[in-house]
Amino acid sequence: MSRSARRDRVRRRPSDDGGPFVAAIRRSGPYAAVRDVVYRMYERRVEKSLPTDITPRHVGVILDGNRRWARSMGLADVNTGHQRGAQKISELLQWSAEAGVEHVTLWLLSTDNLNRPAAELDPLLDIIENTVRKLADDGWHVKPVGALDLLPGKTARVLKDAGEATSDAPGLIVNVAVGYGGRREIADAVRSLLIEQASRGTSIEELAEILDVEHIAEHLYTRGQPDPDLVIRTSGEQRLSGFMLWQSAHSEFYFCEVHWPDFRKVDFLRAMRSYAARHRRYGS
Numbered sequence: 001m002s003r004s005a006r007r008d009r010v011r012r013r014p015s016d017d018g019g020p021f022v023a024a025i026r027r028s029g030p031y032a033a034v035r036d037v038v039y040r041m042y043e044r045r046v047e048k049s050l051p052t053d054i055t056p057r058h059v060g061v062i063l064d065g066n067r068r069w070a071r072s073m074g075l076a077d078v079n080t081g082h083q084r085g086a087q088k089i090s091e092l093l094q095w096s097a098e099a100g101v102e103h104v105t106l107w108l109l110s111t112d113n114l115n116r117p118a119a120e121l122d123p124l125l126d127i128i129e130n131t132v133r134k135l136a137d138d139g140w141h142v143k144p145v146g147a148l149d150l151l152p153g154k155t156a157r158v159l160k161d162a163g164e165a166t167s168d169a170p171g172l173i174v175n176v177a178v179g180y181g182g183r184r185e186i187a188d189a190v191r192s193l194l195i196e197q198a199s200r201g202t203s204i205e206e207l208a209e210i211l212d213v214e215h216i217a218e219h220l221y222t223r224g225q226p227d228p229d230l231v232i233r234t235s236g237e238q239r240l241s242g243f244m245l246w247q248s249a250h251s252e253f254y255f256c257e258v259h260w261p262d263f264r265k266v267d268f269l270r271a272m273r274s275y276a277a278r279h280r281r282y283g284s
Contacts, residue, residue, distance in 0.1 A: 043264075043265055050273055056101060056272070057101065057226050058101070058104075058228045058229055059096060059101050059103070059104050059105070059231075059232065060230070060244055060248070061104065061231075062107050062232070062240070063085055063089075063106060063107060063108065064233055064234050064235035064259075065085075065234050065235030065260045066078070066085040068081075069259035069261045069262065070082075070084075072259070079123045082123070082127050083127055087261075089131060090134070092104070092263070093140060093172060095268045096172060096268075102173065103172070103175065103225055104174050105222070106176055107180060108128050108131070108178050109128060109177070110179075111146075111150060125152065125155050129158045132159055132162045132178075133158060135174060136162040140166065140172060141166050141169040142162040142163055143175050144159035144163050144175075145175040145176060145178075146177050146178045146180035146185075147180070147181070148178075155178070162176075173225070175222060177243075180221070180243075182240070182242035182246065185220060185246065186216070186246055188221075189219035189221075189246075190216060193211075193218075220246060222244075222247060227248070227249070227251065228247055229252065229275065230254060231248055231252070232254045232256070234259060234260045235257070235259050238255045254271040256270070
């Protein structure tokens with residue numbers, strides 16, 4: 001794909017600034033009640049503008065900016081940002097279900113994050129474990145996604161238990177990506193494929209003859225699910241950082257400036273509006 005084509009896929013719509021609505025919010029200053037009323041009006045306007053026949057089946061979300069949010073609030077403990085971000089997840093899933101989305105992938109912890117100091121990582125893992133338990137208790141269909149063998153035993157067990165307990169839950173499927181890295185996923189898929197074929201007595205030469213992209217796709221963490229139609233990243237970063245490298249080949253991307261803990265329904269609706277306005281060509 002050319003650079004110009006890729007820029008087209010990530011370009012924000014000029015109307016996303018909200019025009020006079022957001023200007024009115026900014027002028028409201030300390031009057032929180034006025035600000036909230038104007039935001040609700042703008043939120044309804046955006047929601048009414050969405051076409052009902054163009055909805056992404058699968059939305060991937062890179063929940064970025066928890067630590068930066070905490071620092072911007074003057075909080076010494078960045079885990080407060082992680083906790084606030086975890087509380088936002090239930091809202092996102094509710095908005096997604098209402099919009100008709102069928103799959104949501106939440107990137108909660110990367111393989112790189114596992115290298116953080118224990119003083120930061122251990123509380124973060126506790127927050128993730130509590131978040132996953134709550135998702136299961138709330139009745140969402142939870143599917144662990146990632147290299148669980150890299151995680152502490154307790155964290156891996158919580159993820160597996162949640163997946164097993166909600167395997168028959170109806171409705172929205174929530175992929176919880178913990179210990180996830182796109183390169184690691186592809187390596188694990190190839191490894192799994194080789195082990196499977198070896199158990200069938202397939203030689204390397206025979207495998208080389210038949211191997212295609214579908215063989216690898218069948219061994220990804222998200223096998224059996226549609227690829228993400230839309231990938232949202234918060235906090236202003238405009239890169240994937242290894243998120244769903246294989247599956248996002250034809251995804252649309254939406255980047256917003258707000259840190260994840262401050263992500264609002266109107267931000268979600270803007271992402272949906274941006275997606276609906278794009279023409280997906282799948283490389284053609």
